[in-house]
Amino acid sequence: MRPDRRLALAGITSLLGMAGTGLMPQPAMAQRRGGTLVLVVQPEPPTLGSYISTALPVGQVATKIYDGLLEYDFDLKPLPSLAESWTVSDGGRTVTFRLRSGVKFHDGQPFTSADVQFTVMEVLKKVHPRGINTFSEVTAIETPDPQTAIFRLTRPAPYMMMALSGYESPILPKHVFGQGDIRSHQNANSPVGTGPFRFVQWRRGEFVRLDRNPDYWKPGLPYLDRIVVRFIGDTGTRAAALEKGEAHVAGFGAVPYNDVRRLERLPNIRIETRGYEMLSPVVELMFNTRKPPFDNVRVRQAISFSIDRQFVIDNMWFGFGKPTNGPISSNFAPSGFYSADVMNYNVPDGVDRANRLLDEAGFPRRADGTRFEIVHDITPYGEEWRRFGEYTQQALARIGIKASLRYEDVATWLRRVYTDYDYDVSSNSLFNLADPVLGVHRAFHSRFIRPGTVFVNGVRWSDPRADELMDQATIEPDPRKRAELYTEIQKIVVAAAPLAWTHEINYATVLDRRYRDVIVSPLGLFGSFDRAWRE
Amino acid sequence: MHGTRLVRYALLRLLQAVPVVLGVVVLNFLLLQLAPGDAATVLAGEAGGAPPEYVAELRARFGLDQPMLVQLGLYLKNILLLDLGYSFRNSAPVLDLILERLWPTLLLMGATFVLSVGGGVVVGLLAALWVRTWRDHLISVVAVIAYATPLFWIGLMLILVFSIWLDWFPTSGMEDVVAFNEGWARIIDIAHHLVLPTITLSLFYLALYTRLMRATVLEQRGAEYVTTARAKGLTEGRITMRHILRNALLPVVTMAGVQVGALLGGSVVVETVFAWPGLGQLAFQSLFARDFNLLLGIFFLSACLVVIVNLMVDVIYVLLDPRIRVGGA
Numbered sequence: 001m002r003p004d005r006r007l008a009l010a011g012i013t014s015l016l017g018m019a020g021t022g023l024m025p026q027p028a029m030a031q032r033r034g035g036t037l038v039l040v041v042q043p044e045p046p047t048l049g050s051y052i053s054t055a056l057p058v059g060q061v062a063t064k065i066y067d068g069l070l071e072y073d074f075d076l077k078p079l080p081s082l083a084e085s086w087t088v089s090d091g092g093r094t095v096t097f098r099l100r101s102g103v104k105f106h107d108g109q110p111f112t113s114a115d116v117q118f119t120v121m122e123v124l125k126k127v128h129p130r131g132i133n134t135f136s137e138v139t140a141i142e143t144p145d146p147q148t149a150i151f152r153l154t155r156p157a158p159y160m161m162m163a164l165s166g167y168e169s170p171i172l173p174k175h176v177f178g179q180g181d182i183r184s185h186q187n188a189n190s191p192v193g194t195g196p197f198r199f200v201q202w203r204r205g206e207f208v209r210l211d212r213n214p215d216y217w218k219p220g221l222p223y224l225d226r227i228v229v230r231f232i233g234d235t236g237t238r239a240a241a242l243e244k245g246e247a248h249v250a251g252f253g254a255v256p257y258n259d260v261r262r263l264e265r266l267p268n269i270r271i272e273t274r275g276y277e278m279l280s281p282v283v284e285l286m287f288n289t290r291k292p293p294f295d296n297v298r299v300r301q302a303i304s305f306s307i308d309r310q311f312v313i314d315n316m317w318f319g320f321g322k323p324t325n326g327p328i329s330s331n332f333a334p335s336g337f338y339s340a341d342v343m344n345y346n347v348p349d350g351v352d353r354a355n356r357l358l359d360e361a362g363f364p365r366r367a368d369g370t371r372f373e374i375v376h377d378i379t380p381y382g383e384e385w386r387r388f389g390e391y392t393q394q395a396l397a398r399i400g401i402k403a404s405l406r407y408e409d410v411a412t413w414l415r416r417v418y419t420d421y422d423y424d425v426s427s428n429s430l431f432n433l434a435d436p437v438l439g440v441h442r443a444f445h446s447r448f449i450r451p452g453t454v455f456v457n458g459v460r461w462s463d464p465r466a467d468e469l470m471d472q473a474t475i476e477p478d479p480r481k482r483a484e485l486y487t488e489i490q491k492i493v494v495a496a497a498p499l500a501w502t503h504e505i506n507y508a509t510v511l512d513r514r515y516r517d518v519i520v521s522p523l524g525l526f527g528s529f530d531r532a533w534r535e
Numbered sequence: 536m537h538g539t540r541l542v543r544y545a546l547l548r549l550l551q552a553v554p555v556v557l558g559v560v561v562l563n564f565l566l567l568q569l570a571p572g573d574a575a576t577v578l579a580g581e582a583g584g585a586p587p588e589y590v591a592e593l594r595a596r597f598g599l600d601q602p603m604l605v606q607l608g609l610y611l612k613n614i615l616l617l618d619l620g621y622s623f624r625n626s627a628p629v630l631d632l633i634l635e636r637l638w639p640t641l642l643l644m645g646a647t648f649v650l651s652v653g654g655g656v657v658v659g660l661l662a663a664l665w666v667r668t669w670r671d672h673l674i675s676v677v678a679v680i681a682y683a684t685p686l687f688w689i690g691l692m693l694i695l696v697f698s699i700w701l702d703w704f705p706t707s708g709m710e711d712v713v714a715f716n717e718g719w720a721r722i723i724d725i726a727h728h729l730v731l732p733t734i735t736l737s738l739f740y741l742a743l744y745t746r747l748m749r750a751t752v753l754e755q756r757g758a759e760y761v762t763t764a765r766a767k768g769l770t771e772g773r774i775t776m777r778h779i780l781r782n783a784l785l786p787v788v789t790m791a792g793v794q795v796g797a798l799l800g801g802s803v804v805v806e807t808v809f810a811w812p813g814l815g816q817l818a819f820q821s822l823f824a825r826d827f828n829l830l831l832g833i834f835f836l837s838a839c840l841v842v843i844v845n846l847m848v849d850v851i852y853v854l855l856d857p858r859i860r861v862g863g864a
Contacts, residue, residue: 036713038712038713043820044820046578046624046625046626046824047624047625047626049626053578127589129589132588132589183596184596184621184623184626188626189626189627203635203812204625204632204635204636204812204817205635205636205639205810205811205812205813205816205817206708206709206712206810206812207708207712209712209715228712228713230708230712230810231810232707232708232810233806233807233808233810233816233819234687234690234691234707234807234808234809234810236691236694236808237690237691237694237706237707237808237809237810240691240694240695240698240699240706240707241706241707243699244698244699244702244706246705246706246707246708409823410577410823411570411571411573411576411577411823411824411825412570412571414576414577415571415576416571419576452576452590452591453590454576
């Protein structure tokens, strides 16, 4: 009986598949209404105001409640969402969005262009940590009618079109958030949006409960009755809850990689590595480039040569990664922004070349075999980072650099690296986000040397040519020309090695097999789960 | 007469506790200033990088740009008005946050207290009665193991055995968040979730009280009043229950009173392992987020709790041992 039914379904699937277009639910199997999905998020979000905090836990909850103007497919191509269509004119300085009609907020009020204007101009441009940059070129939003929003820009900002998802730019109701101080708004933690799920309750330390929005604008969606987001502080317990089927979905390293490998073998668990393409974390070693000996390019190159990328991926990240040399993730290969045509540090004779470089740089080995001593600050993000720090110590020892390790808590480490610059070498992973302008420039453009601002140019490297190229790429509307600019930028920074990029992280999402269509876009767990369903 | 004296004594003690609690608040405030980094850095860090204007604005909004003494003065003034302030990280008043998490903590602490003190007294008494038999040795060995095993490990093992293998108890949480039970079903559900965390947190204290109880019972059994009682012809059972037990309880009660504070500390681990939504976890998270308003609020409440429990212990003394009189007033 069963195989027959599956065959029949396959037939239906292929038929529907032809008719299926961007927005339509992918008809994989007969989706079923009902069921509760338990998502594990770690740590508990401090707030549900995703317009003011881009922290990963906040985004995973709030994206079920708020929609964005756009969604994206796996090639990072924009798709309609609250905006039905859009046109870019005036050399990229005018963007006109045609908004969907008949959309209602969870409180029953209609969604109009006034909400878009308010959200971007009054909220995202002012208080969103990344929106301040994303929308910096937007001077005004005109609303000739409730279904039209016209963005006026001083200069073209092609990257802005990549930052309009429900995660990056959630659309808020003006009639709710328009009154009172947006920074400490009472509705931050009782959000009202247009998304497939409505906020019901947040019991701190336990869960957030989201119930199905019966008036969702996508007909027939969502399939699930409820999403419960649970907070479980202990890694072992998180894995146990998933193993037992008490919880159904967990990603972003909520389950450590060694547990992922163990859970993968269970019959009720599936592992998914897609769904992080709009984040694209790249791991880097940071050098304090204004402090000797790291002001010497040969020293930085030598350290980059000393890291065996595949070893790190296999042993620290349990295989969830991909070796790299440069700052831009290979997820940008379809758009041409990623370039492999850079200096290659990932070579079999890396240690020999590193030793030669250090000899040339004027740091000969002393009698005890060491060249100089440094302190390596471990990234305080958890197990794999601690092991990565220990590996780096060993790798450096092989080329005669004696490193002692320092491990501090997140706040102390952030201050050391991004405010006091009181470090030699540290590591981090920065998200590329949906466009290099949003996620890549900040790591080495000299405009981003900002004491006190975290996750920017903490290496304090500055190169006029690279800056100029990045400034051009920022406003270049032609994708092909932008790709050429990024090819050149990558060539320059990889050779100069202000940071040593080692690998792209492939986050793993642990899924209960009974739940389908949970990860359906590059936004992954930042998707709205409107198409997720339970067998 | 005795009753009114007890009440007057209690009130006086409470009054005396005010400067103690304030001292704790000031000390905590100053200690927290020593921690590097502040809430604005952490929030900006979680945001994945933010412009300096944003961080500066956060700092101004949190009042972190004020001189330290001004901050302290403001905080003390608010505490005296019982205003614990606002947690910017959680976008909620500190008092609300704490009260929300207080009752799960009290539930876990209460259950642990009953199990560890009650169990410790009974097992310790039995061990003393069975002294130097195999049963006494068994109890002692188990107690030492329970005493020496780390809490988190016990918790994880209990989850593995009783939740995953045997499927008797849920792995974590305080109630079933898929079912959302109500009424009696909810109470039973919570009790069901309470079992493993209570056992985990109790084992250490259970072992401690067992050892203590065994030692004091043995000591009391050699005391002269026991010989006297025996000479008077009382049965062994009556001597144990009426005389030895009451006297042997005093050190256990003292110990239990002192350890209420430690119980809060131990509950951080257990709450984390079992995702129990209590104060311990909240304190832990707020420390790493440098959410000092919230942390100071929790410290303040803990200090009050310890003061109250100690007072209760003193009152229990009087009830247990008529020789102890309340004095002072």
